[in-house]
Amino acid sequence: MSTDTLDGRHTLRSKRVRSALRTVAFMSPWLIGFGVFFAYPLVSTLYFSFMKYDGLNPPTWRGLDNWTYVFSDLPKFWPAMQNTLWLAVVMVACRVVFGLGVGMLITKIKTGAGVFRTLFYLPYLAPPVAATLAFVFLLNPGTGPVNSLLEAVGIPAPSWFNDAAWAKPALTVLAVWGVGDLMVIFMAALLDVPKEQYEAAELDGASAWQRFRYVTLPNISPIVLFAVVTGIIGAMQYYTQPIVAAKVASGVMGGSGQTFEPGYPDDSTLTLPQLVYNLGFGRFDYGAACVVALVLFALSMAFTALLMRRRGGLIGSGD
Amino acid sequence: MTTTASTLDRTVTSPAEKRARRTAALHWIAVHSLGIAAALFFVLPFIFVFLTSLMSDQQALTRDLTPDTWHWENYTRVFDTPGFLTWWRNSLLYAGVGTALVVVSSVPVAYALAKFRFRGRHLSLLLVISMMMLPPQVVIIPMYLFWAKQMDLSGTLWPLIIPMAFGDAFAIFLLRQFLLTIPNEYIEAARIDGCGELRTLIKVVLPMAKPGIAAVALFQFFYCWNDYFGPQIYASENPGAWTLSYGLESFKGAHHTDWNLTMAATVLVMAPVILVFFFAQKAFVEGVTLTGVKG
Numbered sequence: 001m002s003t004d005t006l007d008g009r010h011t012l013r014s015k016r017v018r019s020a021l022r023t024v025a026f027m028s029p030w031l032i033g034f035g036v037f038f039a040y041p042l043v044s045t046l047y048f049s050f051m052k053y054d055g056l057n058p059p060t061w062r063g064l065d066n067w068t069y070v071f072s073d074l075p076k077f078w079p080a081m082q083n084t085l086w087l088a089v090v091m092v093a094c095r096v097v098f099g100l101g102v103g104m105l106i107t108k109i110k111t112g113a114g115v116f117r118t119l120f121y122l123p124y125l126a127p128p129v130a131a132t133l134a135f136v137f138l139l140n141p142g143t144g145p146v147n148s149l150l151e152a153v154g155i156p157a158p159s160w161f162n163d164a165a166w167a168k169p170a171l172t173v174l175a176v177w178g179v180g181d182l183m184v185i186f187m188a189a190l191l192d193v194p195k196e197q198y199e200a201a202e203l204d205g206a207s208a209w210q211r212f213r214y215v216t217l218p219n220i221s222p223i224v225l226f227a228v229v230t231g232i233i234g235a236m237q238y239y240t241q242p243i244v245a246a247k248v249a250s251g252v253m254g255g256s257g258q259t260f261e262p263g264y265p266d267d268s269t270l271t272l273p274q275l276v277y278n279l280g281f282g283r284f285d286y287g288a289a290c291v292v293a294l295v296l297f298a299l300s301m302a303f304t305a306l307l308m309r310r311r312g313g314l315i316g317s318g319d
Numbered sequence: 320m321t322t323t324a325s326t327l328d329r330t331v332t333s334p335a336e337k338r339a340r341r342t343a344a345l346h347w348i349a350v351h352s353l354g355i356a357a358a359l360f361f362v363l364p365f366i367f368v369f370l371t372s373l374m375s376d377q378q379a380l381t382r383d384l385t386p387d388t389w390h391w392e393n394y395t396r397v398f399d400t401p402g403f404l405t406w407w408r409n410s411l412l413y414a415g416v417g418t419a420l421v422v423v424s425s426v427p428v429a430y431a432l433a434k435f436r437f438r439g440r441h442l443s444l445l446l447v448i449s450m451m452m453l454p455p456q457v458v459i460i461p462m463y464l465f466w467a468k469q470m471d472l473s474g475t476l477w478p479l480i481i482p483m484a485f486g487d488a489f490a491i492f493l494l495r496q497f498l499l500t501i502p503n504e505y506i507e508a509a510r511i512d513g514c515g516e517l518r519t520l521i522k523v524v525l526p527m528a529k530p531g532i533a534a535v536a537l538f539q540f541f542y543c544w545n546d547y548f549g550p551q552i553y554a555s556e557n558p559g560a561w562t563l564s565y566g567l568e569s570f571k572g573a574h575h576t577d578w579n580l581t582m583a584a585t586v587l588v589m590a591p592v593i594l595v596f597f598f599a600q601k602a603f604v605e606g607v608t609l610t611g612v613k614g
Contacts, residue, residue: 026431029424033485044461108350127545129564130588134368184607237454240547273456297457304452
């Protein structure tokens, strides 16, 4: 402390004020952003969930009607919920298993590791709209190369994005293709596993599976959990791929003036975020849209809490 | 002496060593075959898309995998499509200005969260992470009403660009994780030398934070470039404000059967992202690990 004489206490206090002002100044972009783009709209969403509002006529009080409408009378709500949960379970599981597999493979590759890693990582970068368009083309039942190849080897080819039973698996293939982010995370975690533990296990005569089960998995389990939870949170926001796939596969295009009902085929690709969009901007039922938005909020925050539950959490508080 | 011993080893090998060497060779082959199989899975879609983009209109409707004649002019035809150049300009504007704004507004916040000790910093961090995890659809109705009714800015790129000037949760989080790795001693030394906080940030911290900033800039650029939901909400009514990501989907609509042109357009949307990646691979991978693993 450079406080010299009698003024010590006074300087200390003004110092504290100054440091508080400094903090506020540095934080100010985010403080404003938090208020305007998070707190205020979140409270508004709650407010609109009790109102009847179409954007034209002034909002009127509707009480819990929007809520009962969404949960018991809106035929699309439960399919959207089911699809979102299906994607959160199956798609996330496939991505984590495949990402871990590819991550392990890349740590074992001795020759040309850099080239392999780049090739494995590239699809993660493909813009979602472009990647989805590409996959609708690749998997299209008539002329798509994938079905040509499948039929050439005698496997009955599914109709993928045009078949309600296969549309979500097709989206899963697309998601697994873009697994590069998980690969990098797992790769970093795998390289951190202490070598001595493998050597000790080998001396004890552990098989490859046992080494994986009793050395690798326990060491990387926090990262696996991280990948699962962030994957689920991602599934709650899953929007672009299913909507683009449905639009392009069904042949109803943007800008053509036709109103598009998402979920093609047969609501099989309808997710909760799409339902918010459809209710709000397709039907101008802002009240019901806000109810679904709040369901989405509750689900996302529950999983976010899980992510940060332990002190320091999976993300780490940094001290 | 040791060299002769090792050459001897190579010529006269015990059966056990021979077996070990054979296992190692088989292991090498197995791992690399698996690697090639995986590489095919990741790369073939790009190749099929590219090959189709060079087919004639008729051939693109067949099951052929490779073009008979290479129609490079498909790429010029894509640019002749009304709107395509405008979408490029809009995407570059959104991604370029958006990235610059996010970096400038997020750096001081991340710095404060990483290096200042103040009451409420844990809560602030918690809120930043919550914002990061929040689906954009949760607040979209009030946000749309705000931009469209109060600000009268729907049909423009402004509702997408302006919020970038107020920090982005992911950028703040990633930068904070990076700044934590910079030793406090540098900052304290600067303070003792009488350096103001802002000067410390600009003169001392920023030069050391370049890789972190590069990662944030890349992620933000890709986020804007790839964004579909934002342009759909705010720009859909005015084709003059469409971005590539949003326009690409309707491109298929305008060219109903022309998979070749659609795939050429797809290549053109993917190309900048992949080009940027090849020049900045390290920063990108660093960013993924930084946000993926412990702080």
